[in-house]
Amino acid sequence: xxxxxxxxxxxxxxxxxDPLQHLGGVTATNxxxxxxxxxxxxxxxxxxxxxxxxxxxxxxxxxxxx
Amino acid sequence: xxxxxxxxxxxALGDLILGLRDSKQVLAGETTRWAVRAPSLETGIMLAAQAxxxxxxxxxxxxxxxxxxxxxxxxxxxxxxxxxxxxxxxLPFEPHTQSWPDMVALLCLWDGALTVMLEALAASSFAxxxxxxxxxxEEEAKHWFFAHGAAADLMAREGQVPEALREACKAMLxxxxxxxxxxxxxxxxxxxxxxxxxxPMARYASRLGPLLEDMKLTWPxxxxxxxx
Numbered sequence: 001x002x003x004x005x006x007x008x009x010x011x012x013x014x015x016x017x018d019p020l021q022h023l024g025g026v027t028a029t030n031x032x033x034x035x036x037x038x039x040x041x042x043x044x045x046x047x048x049x050x051x052x053x054x055x056x057x058x059x060x061x062x063x064x065x066x
Numbered sequence: 067x068x069x070x071x072x073x074x075x076x077x078a079l080g081d082l083i084l085g086l087r088d089s090k091q092v093l094a095g096e097t098t099r100w101a102v103r104a105p106s107l108e109t110g111i112m113l114a115a116q117a118x119x120x121x122x123x124x125x126x127x128x129x130x131x132x133x134x135x136x137x138x139x140x141x142x143x144x145x146x147x148x149x150x151x152x153x154x155x156x157l158p159f160e161p162h163t164q165s166w167p168d169m170v171a172l173l174c175l176w177d178g179a180l181t182v183m184l185e186a187l188a189a190s191s192f193a194x195x196x197x198x199x200x201x202x203x204e205e206e207a208k209h210w211f212f213a214h215g216a217a218a219d220l221m222a223r224e225g226q227v228p229e230a231l232r233e234a235c236k237a238m239l240x241x242x243x244x245x246x247x248x249x250x251x252x253x254x255x256x257x258x259x260x261x262x263x264x265x266p267m268a269r270y271a272s273r274l275g276p277l278l279e280d281m282k283l284t285w286p287x288x289x290x291x292x293x294x
Contacts, residue, residue: 003222003223005106026108029219030218030219031215032211032215033108033216033218035215036112037111037112039211040208041111
């Protein structure tokens with residue numbers, strides 16, 4: 001099985017009731033690596049919650065480029 | 067465990083702090099070495115960040131030991147970062163890993179052992195130690211996500227790569243277990259009430275369990291009992 005890097009979008013929030021804020025993206029071969037990269041790349045603030053989602057799992061009627 | 071502050075920390079705790087400090091210096095050197103030869107730019111950035119974390123932790127542990135255990139200014143001095151003391155309590159892992167699977171195995175098993183030990187010390191009744199370890203544990207959690215993700219990446223690849231990771235982990239496991247048995251079970255410190263009464267090896271075995279299972283490696287069931 002080949003392992004292909006894919007794009008993950010990164011979301012985070014400072015407080016539990018804040019809306020999740022889109023910070024940007026990282027490229028990784030699995031979600032756990034994407035999460036680790038996100039924690040390191042977007043560490044300019046102390047985020048309470050950080051989440052990553054593969055672009056494959058984002059639904060849209062218009063193409064999302066990149 | 068009730069955190070009744072221990073006024074006079076036992077020397078065994080000072081020895082463990084130095085051992086952890088030495089371990090982090092060696093790990094910092096290894097992660098730095100791989101940061102510039104990592105399989106991807108993102109991985110290299112992650113390793114460079116981890117190296118910085120490890121050096122920062124070594125600095126905190128050095129200062130903590132100097133302040134709480136050194137009996138003189140001369141005793142508090144340590145050699146430079148390029149020359150760890152090889153303290154008896156340090157993790158006996160082989161630096162200068164030869165392959166990326168070897169390095170990932172080191173991150174999973176040996177850095178994982180450091181993480182579990184720091185988490186045990188974060189609940190210490192010795193306030194200066196407890197206060198120093200908190201941020202370290204946050205950064206260690208990040209290291210674990212990376213190590214586990216890197217292992218999952220290798221296990222998903224074709225050819226000999228998964229087997230190379232498996233063989234590296236298999237070779238390291240007995241030494242890790244020996245370290246926990248000889249140094250890392252913290253029995254004297256648990257008896258004195260300096261750390262909670264939970265065996266770090268059990269927690270480590272429980273945490274590594276799913277990864278080892280994926281690699282069809284086993285950890286003695288008796289070690290997992292008592293994990294908290």
